[in-house]
Amino acid sequence: MTNRTTRRHFFAVAAASAVAAALHGAALAQPAWPSRPITLIVPYNAGGASDFGARxxxxxxxxxxxQPVIVENVAGAGGALGVQRLLRAETDGHTLLYGSLSETVMVPIVNAAAARYRSQDLLPIAMTGKTPVAFVTRPDFPANTMDELVAMLRKRPGGLTYGSPGVGTFQHVMAETVKARTATFMVHIPYRGGSNIVNDVVSGQIDVGVTTAPNVAPLVGAGRIKALGVSSRERIPALKDTQSFGETESLKSLDLQTWGMVFARSGTPDAVVRRLNAAINEVLMQPKTQATLQKAGAALARPLSVEEAKAFFEAEAAAYRPIAERIKPE
Structure with missing residues (x-):
């Protein structure tokens, strides 16, 4: 080997060593994740289905x-304020959103002025469950099924009220879809969360509440409120005595359900997202978690990978966009 070749080899080895050292140093400089408590934002009031799922x-x-996972309720604008709180945080995985179809897909379309964000600004991490919407009312309400409610509405157009968690939420869009499908009309009263809706149904402040099954299953079981129907094709165990839309005459073609999913901001490091996905899926597959979900009226058939969660979210956004676009902002 000549001196020139020796020098060339020496400088090549030195350069490679320097690059390796720099990469190793950069890796050591990266802080361990999580390095502090994690905030899990719920975009509705305490006591509702999203709050239940997050806790x-x-x-x-x-x-x-x-590290502690701290649930923070940020309600308002149909869940949009909670999403905005996430999007103001750093993309380091220490602030997450327990989201649903409502504020991540529907609200940015139906109420864009309030949302000021797009579904693409959110990064799906893991799905936590699916649940239908329940239409509920007070025990002495004249109707006992959705078909009977539709008959009442046709006799009294505009004479009844319904509450949803806010303009553009899945529950709002679901109720408006029922109205459009049956050519009927109810007056919409928007709320800041499902728990408030149930309280006003019980007290008679509104006629019908449109909220997710976990919000109402215990109260239906206790006889404090009455469920007229659930928006799925089949009945659910938590409300086994309540008709599904698939059993009705007026709504049997509808099978619409919402879901819970944990999100980060787009741009969150992939390693963080994958660790969160694995940890959340481990929690969800615990027998006690599965039993609690089913009892509440939610279900998770199997855990989704990061790629599957992303594909599911994109497919739901595409499927519900045309429905949401038909709803006029209030």
């Missing part, structure tokens, strides 16, 4: 990640 996974998730 169900928070404790076990804390144990698996080694």
């Amino acid at each position: 169900l996974i928070a404790s076990d998730l804390s144990s698996r990640l080694g």
